[in-house]
Amino acid sequence: MIHKLSALQRSARSHGHAIPHVLGGNLEMTLGAIRAAEALDSPLALGWAPEVFAGIPMEFALPLLLSAAERAAVPVAVQLEHGKSYEQVARAVKLGVDSVMFDGSDLPFEENVAKTREIVKLAHALDACVEAELGSVGGSAVRGSTADPTGYETDPELVLDFIGRTGVDSLAISFGNVHGPYSGEPRIDLELVARIAAITEVPLVMHGGSGLPDAIYPAIVAAGISNVHFYSGIARHAWEELEQKVGDDRYPPYHELVAHGVEFFERKTRHVIGLLGSAGRAADVSRRRAQHAPEV
Numbered sequence: 001m002i003h004k005l006s007a008l009q010r011s012a013r014s015h016g017h018a019i020p021h022v023l024g025g026n027l028e029m030t031l032g033a034i035r036a037a038e039a040l041d042s043p044l045a046l047g048w049a050p051e052v053f054a055g056i057p058m059e060f061a062l063p064l065l066l067s068a069a070e071r072a073a074v075p076v077a078v079q080l081e082h083g084k085s086y087e088q089v090a091r092a093v094k095l096g097v098d099s100v101m102f103d104g105s106d107l108p109f110e111e112n113v114a115k116t117r118e119i120v121k122l123a124h125a126l127d128a129c130v131e132a133e134l135g136s137v138g139g140s141a142v143r144g145s146t147a148d149p150t151g152y153e154t155d156p157e158l159v160l161d162f163i164g165r166t167g168v169d170s171l172a173i174s175f176g177n178v179h180g181p182y183s184g185e186p187r188i189d190l191e192l193v194a195r196i197a198a199i200t201e202v203p204l205v206m207h208g209g210s211g212l213p214d215a216i217y218p219a220i221v222a223a224g225i226s227n228v229h230f231y232s233g234i235a236r237h238a239w240e241e242l243e244q245k246v247g248d249d250r251y252p253p254y255h256e257l258v259a260h261g262v263e264f265f266e267r268k269t270r271h272v273i274g275l276l277g278s279a280g281r282a283a284d285v286s287r288r289r290a291q292h293a294p295e296v
């Protein structure tokens with residue numbers, strides 16, 4: 001069943017876990033992720049990032065994600081990730097997506113506020129929720145590089161001003177997390193997360209969740225993160241796994257690769273569900289929905 005991402009994030013925050021967020025880039029990724037969430041009774045977020053899957057039109061991809069989410073036995077949110085323009089967000093909402101992210105993190109603060117506010121106005125009028133980014137998560141899942149000089153940490157002094165003026169439903173923050181692989185020792189600033197979580201009830205989101213030691217995730221959740229994005233750490237191993245599966249057969253039938261792909265993404269998603277403590281939490285969301293008025 002489809003749920004707004006903001007509803008899943010709020011439920012996770014109040015129950016002390018975080019929502020696993022993986023990309024639904026194709027059928028294998030989408031099906032594998034949903035099978036994992038159903039098997040572990042976990043809520044799930046499926047993202048679509050136009051920059052990562054630049055060769056696939058969102059008009060093909062988003063209906064696939066929505067249809068899979070609708071049929072899922074657990075709550076699944078479908079989000080347009082890193083929307084870069086009003087037009088891109090509007091197209092996704094028109095396709096039926098009720099959770100969008102507008103990423104104005106490369107803009108000056110005032111411009112990020114102004115553009116995010118416009119997106120929020122549009123999305124809320126059409127009953128969709130909005131995540132924005134304050135500070136800038138560096139690195140790139142597309143280029144696989146961490147050498148991004150534009151990444152900088154979220155300034156906690158700006159958080160309430162940003163949320164108050166934009167009306168966003170959740171906030172991606174930067175605290176040492178990066179997209180793509182980390183170069184060198186990651187420096188994750190959990191004190192900064194806790195400081196921001198203490199001043200707002202708006203759920204906080206971590207992008208660039210791959211590449212950290214498993215033991216750190218409970219602390220990330222405890223500090224106040226309610227939603228963690230994973231892609232690079234999963235995707236990087238897909239090819240070697242498929243190579244191993246086909247072994248010496250240089251001409252494996254393609255449908256066998258697809259089947260292995262589904263199995264691979266299911267296993268990887270099961271792992272990240274375990275890291276975030278969301279197994280067995282699917283029913284929390286429905287209970288919460290029954291107790292509250294319709295949510296934006």
Ligand SMILES: [Zn+2]
Pocket residue numbers: 081082179207208229
């Ligand atoms: Zn991201």
